[in-house]
Amino acid sequence: MSNNISTSRPFVQVDGLAKTYRAGQPPVFEHVDFTIARGEFICIIGHSGCGKSTILNVLAGLERASAGTVIMDGREVAGPGLDRGVVFQSHALLPWLTVEGNIAFAVKSRHPGWSAAQVSAHGARFIDMVGLTSAARKKPVELSGGMKQRVGIARAFAVEPKMLLLDEPFGALDALTRGVIQDELLAICAATRQTVFMITHDVDEAILLADRIFLMSNGPQARIAEIVTNTLPRSRTRATIHHDPQFYPLRNHLVDFLLRRSKNVQQAGINATDLTLFTTDLEPT
């Protein structure tokens, strides 16, 4: 992992990103700079209103930043595209299509020249990947919340994007379902070496999934206050992670940030580069 990060040209480079919704108002966030390496799993945490979703939408190309640039794989991100897959918080499945149909819609968009058999075979692989083969012919309304979100994940993976963007995908799920899908996502990402940028509110989720965790100070004028490298081994699983001696110190560090420091950083109005024992790879902000 670490040798990937140290390559000369980062896979994703974000410079000086800022967003102002109304002229005269302070920006929601500003001076947001970070890089993401290929194959890295990033979680971003922050209180509501700090602009996490906006940052994700800018990466997706669905929204424009007021300032700053996003460069992915050597090209500037100027609009939405198939090289970035998005999993929406509200799953955003087309309700008149079956699970198969929803996946096929994405696959056909990626490969317009494919035959129906190719599209369906490719789609079936990803439906199987999230364990929904038996529900492939069902409409979204017949699925539980967790199953719908799995379809959303399968759809995003099915276009085989260079980067996957997840906007708080498990926020609406109950804790048990969330755990199961987290494990699945972890396994799929480990197998596919997928680059992921994910918004979450759940500190435990971030520790389980992320290689690095971006902590945002409160908005307005939010910024990325800390970048915490997850020092837990990548072989972590939900069942054993809380026995790791580094788990609780890391968790406490993140929770402390959310409860106290996120506010202080905003009040200080400066870039707090708060180095801690967990941040082995802190980037200049």
Place this chain on the structure above:
Amino acid sequence: MHMQLRLKAALLSLLMLLVLVGIWQIATAQRAAAPVATMSAEEAEYAALMGQAPPAAAAPAPDKIDGFPSPIQFARIAAGHLANPFYDRGPNDKGVGIQLAHSLLRVSMGFLLAMLVAIPLGFVIGMSPLLYRAIDPFIQVLKPISPLAWMPIALYTIKDSSVSGIFVIFICSIWPMLINTAFGVAGVRRDWLNVARTLEVSRLRLAFLVILPAAAPTIITGMRISMGIAWLVIVAAEMLIGGNGIGYFLWNEWNNLSLANVLFAVLMIGLVGMALDLMFAALQRKVTYVE
């Protein structure tokens, strides 16, 4: 439980029908008995002088009905019409099936033309807030105009009365379809459009595979409203333009003072209107989705 409710409702409907027919029977039976009793000697003599058989000897012809028919008389007339709906004995004597077919043809042609204009135009103004605002005043002014008010303008410019009828159907069907299409298209969930954007879906696929299915229930609702109005209007339009059609038939029978035929035409208009509505209801069920 559900079946039981439906059965009960059907029985209640039947009971209501029987009560209505009963009232009809009583009302017409009293009146039918009246004229014979009140005819004075002078009136009888006058009738004889006019070459009419004296009423006492007159056995009323089975298909000759004075005034409002009784339910039995009506049933007999209706059975006669339904036994031979497609005969054609010249311009003033056509089967009711032929008349209804003329009306349905006019309605479907006007409706189809309205669809061809309203749905694409609705798509465009639904997707463009600028055009929506620009076209809205025209819609607001034209929408409340009674379709029949267009009739003189249509007759003058088109000249052909039958085509004018189609135009009137066109102009009255267009508004609900246009407004509902625009509303449905403008209201497509942002998430679905965003999904399409991230998948780089072409504009044509976006229109047909995302926006159309998403807006279809609203569009079909507009079509259903339009069809209801078109069927209301065709009867009135045909009374004006004449020639053929169920509206013309109805007015012709009124001029003949054949209330049984008028009543039959009214019933047929209702039944056909219901059938048209059921058709669109079935279509609506087909395209409706649950989120």
